[in-house]
Amino acid sequence: MTFVRACGLGELEEDTPKRVELGGTPVSIVQTEGEVFAIHDICSHANVSLAEGEVDDCHIECWLHGSRFDLRSGKPDALPATRPVPVYPVQIDGDDVLVSLTQES
Numbered sequence: 001m002t003f004v005r006a007c008g009l010g011e012l013e014e015d016t017p018k019r020v021e022l023g024g025t026p027v028s029i030v031q032t033e034g035e036v037f038a039i040h041d042i043c044s045h046a047n048v049s050l051a052e053g054e055v056d057d058c059h060i061e062c063w064l065h066g067s068r069f070d071l072r073s074g075k076p077d078a079l080p081a082t083r084p085v086p087v088y089p090v091q092i093d094g095d096d097v098l099v100s101l102t103q104e105s
């Protein structure tokens with residue numbers, strides 16, 4: 001599994017997603033509830049950036065139609081989205097947030 005630097009830990013604000021591009025892949029980095037998560041930044045329902053949605057209870061909400069995706073699994077908990085969004089392993093190395101795109105879970 002190869003990890004690449006996504007951003008600095010100090011760049012993250014609690015419950016405020018940060019959109020990054022990793023090798024052309026849009027990824028939302030989210031710090032919430034003492035953990036950092038990485039989730040693909042496109043809703044599985046339509047071509048909408050999840051980073052513009054709100055974070056609550058370890059979920060990120062799509063601002064367009066309101067489906068909420070679990071940051072741990074990528075699964076939606078409400079319609080209209082029915083398919084999960086890829087989530088990626090995260091490592092913290094000092095002040096660096098590292099993400100691996102090679103193994104989606």
Ligand code: FES
Nearest residue numbers: 043045046062065
């Ligand atoms: S575009 Fe995200 S729920 Fe419809």
